Amino acid sequence: MGQHSGIGVLDKAMSVLQAASLEPCSLADLCSATGLPRATAHRLAIGLETHRMLSRDADGLWRPGPALAELAHTAEDPLLDAAATVLPRLREITGESVQVYRIDGTVRVCVAAMEPPTGLRDTVLVGARLPLTAGSGAKVLLAWADPALQRTVLPDAAFGERVLAEVRKRGWAQSAAEREPGVASVAAPIRGRDDRVVAAISVSGPIDRMGRRPGARWAADLLAAAEAVQKRL
Numbered sequence: 555m556g557q558h559s560g561i562g563v564l565d566k567a568m569s570v571l572q573a574a575s576l577e578p579c580s581l582a583d584l585c586s587a588t589g590l591p592r593a594t595a596h597r598l599a600i601g602l603e604t605h606r607m608l609s610r611d612a613d614g615l616w617r618p619g620p621a622l623a624e625l626a627h628t629a630e631d632p633l634l635d636a637a638a639t640v641l642p643r644l645r646e647i648t649g650e651s652v653q654v655y656r657i658d659g660t661v662r663v664c665v666a667a668m669e670p671p672t673g674l675r676d677t678v679l680v681g682a683r684l685p686l687t688a689g690s691g692a693k694v695l696l697a698w699a700d701p702a703l704q705r706t707v708l709p710d711a712a713f714g715e716r717v718l719a720e721v722r723k724r725g726w727a728q729s730a731a732e733r734e735p736g737v738a739s740v741a742a743p744i745r746g747r748d749d750r751v752v753a754a755i756s757v758s759g760p761i762d763r764m765g766r767r768p769g770a771r772w773a774a775d776l777l778a779a780a781e782a783v784q785k786r787l
């Protein structure tokens with residue numbers, strides 16, 4: 555689960571943390587999710603609990619602990635800082651909801667979002683976990699993702715490899731009523747310093763306003779916003 559640092563005990567501890575972050579876990583759940591022996595999973599979970607990285611609920615299940623929130627409060631994230639300066643202008647230009655997504659395992663997570671002040675909107679909350687199987691943001695993230703992840707996700711996706719090839723060729727993706735009925739969206743990749751795609755920036759809203767081919771209207775503005783974020787990373 556996740557990336558490997560080569561430091562065995564650290565990687566194992568992170569796999570336990572990640573498993574508990576997806577859903578509250580019993581010891582059996584941790585073993586199943588991580589593949590660790592029972593004694594190892596128990597020792598790591600108890601150690602993480604001692605450091606308040608995990609805690610147990612009323613049912614005795616492990617879940618993320620308060621120390622994670624305390625550490626996150628002081629963390630700096632260049633992507634979020636950059637998005638905070640770019641998303642307001644993109645929302646102003648489009649009059650629609652705007653988001654930034656990252657891949658987390660086999661899903662995408664909304665890490666930044668802004669909504670128009672009035673009118674019908676597509677509300678995606680920060681922290682929302684959406685599938686990689688539908689929507690323009692999913693297409694963008696999957697188009698440049700590791701081939702192993704593509705092979706895992708594509709059998710259940712609303713699109714295929716041909717669509718991903720088109721996304722890579724033109725540099726953006728669009729969708730209409732794919733993730734949710736009545737919602738259209740367009741998304742573009744955000745690249746890091748090494749030119750690797752690190753996130754997707756998206757505009758979404760009612761099909762009645764955005765149309766069934768929202769890229770024709772908003773792709774140019776979205777690409778400009780993505781470039782503006784990249785320059786700030």
